[in-house]
Each structure stands twice: as structure tokens, then as C-alpha cells.
Amino acid sequence: MKMKKVLAGILGAVMTISAIPAVMAEDDDVILHYDFESEITEGVNYGATIKNGYAYFDGEDDYIHMPDNVVSGEEDVTFVINVRPDMNGANQFTFTVGTGQNNYLFFNTNNPEGKARAAITNVGHWQEYAVTADAIGRGSWASVAVVMDGKSMKLYVNGEIASETTSEVIASGLGDTNRNYLAKSQYSADSYFKGYIDDF
Secondary structure, eight states: OOOSEEEOOOOOTTOOTTTSTTSSOTTOEEEEOOOOSSOOSSSEEESOEEETTEEEEESSSOEEEOOTTTTTTOSEEEEEEEEEESOOOSOOEEEEEEEETTEEEEEESOOTTSEEEEEEESSOGGGOEEEEEEOOOTTOOEEEEEEEETTEEEEEETTEEEEEEEOSSOGGGGOSOOOOEESOOSSTTSOOOEEEEEEO
């Protein structure tokens, strides 16, 4: 399996190429990468503290608005994130790309059912295609990859596949996305993510 694009760059020490053969192959194109060694140059930072190779989000109103159209036209795309939540609250959205409440892809570290969850939809929350894993608890670092290979959707945590499903929505089906966030949901009622992201 070969991914055409990778949205993110570094896998982290616990995530290996052999565990996720689709991620970061030499001929893959990186669409966007934040290593947080310095202030971001793509997108807009709304309050996150960036230093020493990580971004800290306060859970109140900090977030990063990534560039528009990061997955436009991409049938195959992989999101890789190294993350450490700083609270145990539900619906801690680490990233989302989309156009609003009915059209998005996201990953959160802890949903109301106590699961880490990634999902995609182009009609709304009542028809999401999702993959889940055990929740990532407060103070725990995890390397996470969400792999969209056409209609195949897989979730890896620390180099191990957690779950997979078949989605009727592919990444390019989200269209021209303009609400692409780190630490913020498409839904205004959801809380902001509180914690650290040291690579995306």
C-alpha cells in the first residue's frame, strides 16, 4: 500500500515505518508539517505557546488555523500527530479538517464513550465513519496516525493498528476545506483541546 500524500512529517520514536508502511515513504509528498521548533509560517496561530519543539494549548481559546484546502483533491492522505492531553475531559479534538458541522474529518483523544476516535463525514455527525482506540489519558504521550487510503480508514496508536473500517467518504470528498484546525472542533459547543502537540 502506498500513500500519495502525507499530512505531517515525523512519526516519533515509537512509530516505525514497518508498523505503518504507508506513512512517510521516501517518495511521498508532505503537504504540511509543523515541528514547532519555531513559530509556524503556514496558517495562523491563535494563542498556542510554541517553544522547545512543541505547541501547548490552554483549553480555553488557543488553536491553530491551518491553511485552506490541505486535503483538496487527495484520495489518499495520512495524518500523523504526537500528542499529550492535559485533561481528561471528553471531546478533546486534536485536529480537524472540513468546512463546518456537516463536512469534516477529525481525531479526538477522548470521546464521551471513553475512546480515542477519528471520523469522517460529508453529511453530519449522524453518519460518521469512525475508527477508535483506548482513550489517551491525561499526561500520556501517544503517536497517532489516521490513514485514509481511498475508502479504507485506519487508526494507529504507538505503531499498532487500533481499528479499521470502510468509509463511503474519501478525503477528497470533503472538497475545498477552509476550517482546518489544531486543538479546535468544527462544533462551537465542543471544548478546545488542552495539552501538548510536539509534532504534526
